[in-house]
Amino acid sequence: MKKxxxxxxxxxxxxxxxxxxxxxxxxxxxxxxxxxxLAYSRDGYKWTALKNDSSFLTPTVSKDKLMRDxxxxxxxxxxxxxxxxxxxxxxxxxxxxxxxLIHWSEQQYLPVMDHEAGARNCWAPEITYDxxxxxxxxxxxxxxxxxxxxTASAKExxxxxxxxxxxxxxxxxYTPTALLYxxxxxxxxxxxxxxxKQFMMVMKDETIEPVQKNLRLxxxxxxxxxxxAAGKPITGKYWAxxxxxxxxxxxxxxxxxxxxDHKYGAISSANLKEWKDVSDQISLPKGIRHGTxxxxxxxxxxxxxx
Numbered sequence: 106m107k108k109x110x111x112x113x114x115x116x117x118x119x120x121x122x123x124x125x126x127x128x129x130x131x132x133x134x135x136x137x138x139x140x141x142x143l144a145y146s147r148d149g150y151k152w153t154a155l156k157n158d159s160s161f162l163t164p165t166v167s168k169d170k171l172m173r174d175x176x177x178x179x180x181x182x183x184x185x186x187x188x189x190x191x192x193x194x195x196x197x198x199x200x201x202x203x204x205x206l207i208h209w210s211e212q213q214y215l216p217v218m219d220h221e222a223g224a225r226n227c228w229a230p231e232i233t234y235d236x237x238x239x240x241x242x243x244x245x246x247x248x249x250x251x252x253x254x255x256t257a258s259a260k261e262x263x264x265x266x267x268x269x270x271x272x273x274x275x276x277x278x279y280t281p282t283a284l285l286y287x288x289x290x291x292x293x294x295x296x297x298x299x300x301x302k303q304f305m306m307v308m309k310d311e312t313i314e315p316v317q318k319n320l321r322l323x324x325x326x327x328x329x330x331x332x333x334a335a336g337k338p339i340t341g342k343y344w345a346x347x348x349x350x351x352x353x354x355x356x357x358x359x360x361x362x363x364x365x366d367h368k369y370g371a372i373s374s375a376n377l378k379e380w381k382d383v384s385d386q387i388s389l390p391k392g393i394r395h396g397t398x399x400x401x402x403x404x405x406x407x408x409x410x411x
Contacts, residue, residue: 128398137174172189290312349361
């Protein structure tokens with residue numbers, strides 16, 4: 106009788122998809138020269154590198170041909186869309202798409218900041234999809250020489266970022282670049298996810314004087330903003346960057362790069378107010394640098410494993 110009940114329960118879980126949750130972590134290593142790396146997990150804590158931790162896609166665009174900070178999301182039609190940092194000092198970002206995370210479209214260079222003579226860079230681009238409007242928003246951080254001088258510092262090469270964005274419905278036609286977020290401090294590495302009826306932004310306070318280097322949250326009713334003032338820091342005294350989120354039931358996990366410690370960290374929360382450090386519970390491939398997490402199916406994992 107117990108075996109029968111367990112069998113029925115397993116079938117119900119499998120049918121509902123709960124038993125088939127698989128997650129892929131897209132990341133880079135070193136300076137991003139060799140391209141896209143992938144790892145997988147079934148529980149969201151323990152991650153195993155795919156393809157012996159070798160690259161799935163070699164970068165080909167921009168003067169530097171890097172593939173740093175890869176962000177992958179699944180589109181409304183099931184297609185995977187990826188953007189990434191192509192260079193330390195270029196005015197555009199990279200874009201490619203795939204049906205299986207193995208075979209990719211021709212890589213494109215999107216010149217999103219070409220119109221700004223003083224733009225110094227385009228770092229850590231990400232994509233978020235708004236199902237209500239059928240719109241994808243691509244956003245990144247840029248320093249524009251001469252802007253926001255009230256938060257400028259001579260340290261760290263004088264970088265002083267704000268967040269900018271474009272939107273698209275087909276990755277062919279894009280809206281003009283616009284300012285997404287000006288929190289009153291140097292801000293980079295934003296990631297935005299749907300949280301209930303609102304959008305949650307996790308971003309890094311990049312302030313160097315006095316030192317912050319922590320993660321904070323902001324919220325908006327609309328994907329394109331306006332976003333609320335940044336909340337208090339949710340990470341500790343270490344320096345954190347490159348956040349990516351994962352929701353497991355009612356629990357939120359935020360992974361991030363403890364880059365000065367040369368290791369990864371994670372925090373968890375059930376209410377987005379009290380956060381617990383769970384860094385000792387996670388396991389990731391050696392040398393991983395930050396990226397993003399996307400959900401896939403067991404069938405897609407089987408293809409990747411082969």
